[in-house]
Amino acid sequence: MRFADKVAIVTGGGSGIGRAAAEKFAREGAKVVVADLNSESGTATAAAIKEQKGEAAYFPVDVSSYESVQSLVQQSVELYGKLDIMFNNAGIGNGQYTVLDMPIEQYHRTVAVNQHGVFYGIKAAGNAMKDTGGVIINTASIYGFIADRKQFPYHASKGAVVMMTKSAALELARYNIRVVGIAPGLIETNIVSEWRQNEAVWKQIEKAQMRGKAGTPEEVANVAAFLASDEASFMNGHVFCVDDGSAS
Numbered sequence: 718m719r720f721a722d723k724v725a726i727v728t729g730g731g732s733g734i735g736r737a738a739a740e741k742f743a744r745e746g747a748k749v750v751v752a753d754l755n756s757e758s759g760t761a762t763a764a765a766i767k768e769q770k771g772e773a774a775y776f777p778v779d780v781s782s783y784e785s786v787q788s789l790v791q792q793s794v795e796l797y798g799k800l801d802i803m804f805n806n807a808g809i810g811n812g813q814y815t816v817l818d819m820p821i822e823q824y825h826r827t828v829a830v831n832q833h834g835v836f837y838g839i840k841a842a843g844n845a846m847k848d849t850g851g852v853i854i855n856t857a858s859i860y861g862f863i864a865d866r867k868q869f870p871y872h873a874s875k876g877a878v879v880m881m882t883k884s885a886a887l888e889l890a891r892y893n894i895r896v897v898g899i900a901p902g903l904i905e906t907n908i909v910s911e912w913r914q915n916e917a918v919w920k921q922i923e924k925a926q927m928r929g930k931a932g933t934p935e936e937v938a939n940v941a942a943f944l945a946s947d948e949a950s951f952m953n954g955h956v957f958c959v960d961d962g963s964a965s
């Protein structure tokens with residue numbers, strides 16, 4: 718029970734990595750706020766945690782709006798009394814466009830959710846944790862370190878998450894707030910459903926991985942839980958790849 722008496726917010730908690738992390742935090746004793754744009758999946762995650770005798774609540778959030786993120790943090794602190802762990806995990810892909818064909822609106826939306834959303838989470842949670850300390854975990858991607866085709870705004874936003882993690886860690890250290898990041902490789906979740914739908918394409922993508930398969934949301938959630946725990950008390954300001962070596 719590494720998170721007994723801890724309060725955690727998980728954005729994008731309705732699906733994939735966020736859902737696995739919310740369930741893992743709750744199993745280890747945390748009171749979890751499942752925050753997601755999608756109320757159906759967010760509510761379902763909170764219900765699943767409660768069924769397993771955990772403590773959870775669903776709050777709607779659009780991480781691309783600072784007002785929405787600030788209200789999420791305020792409501793969470795009102796409900797559970799404090800905030801110990803902020804997992805800025807919500808994210809979206811950018812569709813299948815080259816940089817030359819990228820619709821301007823698509824670029825802006827990807828950056829608004831993946832990059833600005835993480836900034837808003839750091840700012841709102843950091844202010845809530847100033848007197849108590851805490852841990853902020855940001856989900857980047859191996860695409861914050863290496864390039865692929867048709868991922869231009871995704872790269873821009875995830876590269877920004879890597880540097881925002883370092884920058885925030887430096888500034889928030891004085892409040893005993895650690896800021897770390899996770900850079901997943903290929904993980905089988907809804908975000909890769911476009912590739913997943915075509916069995917041949919999916920097989921090819923999986924084959925290109927170091928051991929020929931995608932990771933699971935739980936394999937990323939395990940690392941998030943470790944980083945959020947006191948076992949990682951001397952880990953700060955870095956972004957850790959969970960990618961079976963793809964970006965190595």
Ligand code: NAI
Nearest residue numbers: 729731732733734754779780807808858903904906907908
């Ligand atoms: P997912 O699609 O299963 O989960 C993303 C969740 O974020 C969804 O529940 C969605 O409703 C929510 N969301 C989307 N926009 C939002 C917004 N504006 N406000 C609040 N919630 C919003 O995908 P997955 O894979 O679990 O994604 C989690 C994070 O992991 C993302 O940041 C993604 O970029 C990152 N990631 C995923 C990889 C993969 O291969 N699955 C690889 C590298 C990074």
